Amino acid sequence: MNPILSNLRHISLSYAIWLLVGCLLAALLVLTNSSPWSNALLFAIPMSLVFGGVAASAYYVGRSLPLKNRRFFMVTGIFGGAALLYGAIWVLLCFLWNKICGLFAENWAGIDLNQHLAGVLFICGTLLYLLSILVYDVLLALDNVRQAERREAASEVMARDAELQVLRTQxxxxxxxxxxxxxxxxxxxxxxxxxxxxxxxxxxxxxxxxxxxxxxxxxxxxxxxxxxxxxxxxxxxxxxxxxxxxxxxxxxxxxxxxxxxxxxxxxxxxxxxxxxxxxxxxxxxxxxxxxxxxxxxxxxxxxxxxxxxxxxxxxxxxxxxxxxxxxxxxxxxxxxxxxxxxxxxxxxxxxxxx
CATH class of the missing domain: 3.30.565.10 (Histidine kinase-like ATPase, C-terminal domain)
Structure with a gap:
């Protein structure tokens, strides 16, 4: 099971991080004069939280390639392709959300989502997804280490039991x-x-x-x-x-x-x-x-x-x-x-x- 979705504490921590990412993205929009703070926050925070849910799929992308079977070009192709795909999906969702915000016809809703800004969002989405894959990869590696330690401990117990059994017969x-x-x-x-x-x-x-x-x-x-x-x-x-x-x-x-x-x-x-x-x-x-x-x-x-x-x-x-x-x-x-x-x-x- 996805380790971040395994309990409520991990889910809360994950979405707190994505909330922070949303605030940073809003600050980027404001600093580049793309929109005022109210518009930027209304656009960035929901889309960051949505991307946080989408990024959970990075766990299964990382798990699809066991460490012992990885090759450079295979990893580059699969991880890079998945990041580009989800980056593009996120941009499409951003366009959709911006259209919905525009329906309010209010000054505080919607941003000027031009081609240049869409490219920036695409790059940000791709990099964030790659970072998600990296985080999950580390979690998978740690889980493998823990499982190896448990197997080693179980093997030691079995070896000790076998040794004591031999002692009884020796x-x-x-x-x-x-x-x-x-x-x-x-x-x-x-x-x-x-x-x-x-x-x-x-x-x-x-x-x-x-x-x-x-x-x-x-x-x-x-x-x-x-x-x-x-x-x-x-x-x-x-x-x-x-x-x-x-x-x-x-x-x-x-x-x-x-x-x-x-x-x-x-x-x-x-x-x-x-x-x-x-x-x-x-x-x-x-x-x-x-x-x-x-x-x-x-x-x-x-x-x-x-x-x-x-x-x-x-x-x-x-x-x-x-x-x-x-x-x-x-x-x-x-x-x-x-x-x-x-x-x-x-x-x-x-x-x-x-």
């Missing part, structure tokens, strides 16, 4: 199978341990589903989810698995994407602690250094482990995920030594409003 099946096997084994020798593990597993999956529905969650919510995961793994690995979490007080209310830390802890166990005879300690450290939030996870590794034990796919996926959410404002880096593997994440500091 929880390592081996973790679930191993947990169920451990529960089965514990049932015969440690019923209390089996029950505790079952409760932790249920809490973990319940929180996973709840948190993954959100775009951002509090860091302490992610830590709580990780604690359920670690409680299950500690039952499986016993004293082999030790975890030390150094949580900056300021970082507790920082917003982060859901399921950010849990996959990293799972990798630390799978590719580090599991292969060590004596196990080891996973260190999770968070710091706030405005305007950044720093998160680091460090775990021991087996120096004799096969290089192919980990392909780095999960970390590359994490890099891509952070890039899609934060652009160049985030950083995911990792480094491996003979005895340690360390992942460092830097995110823009985003505090909860609650």
């Amino acid at each position: 929880i390592n099946p081996h973790f679930l199978f191993n947990s169920l096997n451990s529960i089965s084994a514990l049932t015969a020798i440690d019923a209390a341990g089996a029950r505790s593990m079952t409760i932790e597993l249920a809490q973990f999956f319940r929180q996973t589903l709840a948190l993954s529905e959100k775009q951002k969650i509090l860091l302490h919510e992610e830590i709580a989810l990780c604690n359920h995961f670690l409680a299950i793994e500690k039952i499986r690995f016993g004293k082999k698995l030790q975890v030390q979490i150094e949580l900056d007080v300021q970082a507790e209310n920082c917003m982060i994407p859901p399921m950010l830390l849990q996959p990293l802890l799972e990798n630390a166990i799978k590719h580090g602690i599991r292969d060590l005879v004596d196990g080891g300690t996973i260190l999770v450290c968070t710091k706030v250094r405005a305007p950044w939030l720093y998160i680091a996870i460090e775990n021991p590794v087996d120096i004799q482990a096969s290089p192919a034990a980990g392909t780095g796919t999960g970390l590359k996926n994490l890099q891509a995920r952070m890039r899609s959410l934060y652009g160049d404002k985030s950083r995911v880096e990792w480094q491996a030594t003979e005895e340690q593997f360390r992942v460092e994440i830097t995110l823009p500091l985003e505090l909860s409003n609650a």
Whole structure:
């Protein structure tokens, strides 16, 4: 729909502008000694308002040529031809209105509409119509930009939903199978341990589903989810698995994407602690250094482990995920030594409003 005719406010503003154009046209008639003020105003204002209604067609002229399909000669021909046509129509309407005003046979009605003045009106009408096309063209371009932004936002939402859906299905099946096997084994020798593990597993999956529905969650919510995961793994690995979490007080209310830390802890166990005879300690450290939030996870590794034990796919996926959410404002880096593997994440500091 024509954006200027879409609501009463736009229509009122449009006709206020055309009223001003009418006053300027009347002033032109007076300055060129074509008529006195009363005649000029009676002629110019109604004709400007009429032209304002005619100029609304410029929207459809501009829309008929999408920006991507425009060529210079095509634009010149169509826009110029439409402007000349409507300029001529306006001059004819001016002659008609002037004849009607002349019927009053009063000194204050009608002007001397000669050939020279008709040419001036034709030029003015043509230029005003071209200006109308330009204004509508700008409005169409802005509308296209807004639509593109809406489509981009919708695409981001769809991509985020797809990403979260993948996250729900990416929880390592081996973790679930191993947990169920451990529960089965514990049932015969440690019923209390089996029950505790079952409760932790249920809490973990319940929180996973709840948190993954959100775009951002509090860091302490992610830590709580990780604690359920670690409680299950500690039952499986016993004293082999030790975890030390150094949580900056300021970082507790920082917003982060859901399921950010849990996959990293799972990798630390799978590719580090599991292969060590004596196990080891996973260190999770968070710091706030405005305007950044720093998160680091460090775990021991087996120096004799096969290089192919980990392909780095999960970390590359994490890099891509952070890039899609934060652009160049985030950083995911990792480094491996003979005895340690360390992942460092830097995110823009985003505090909860609650």
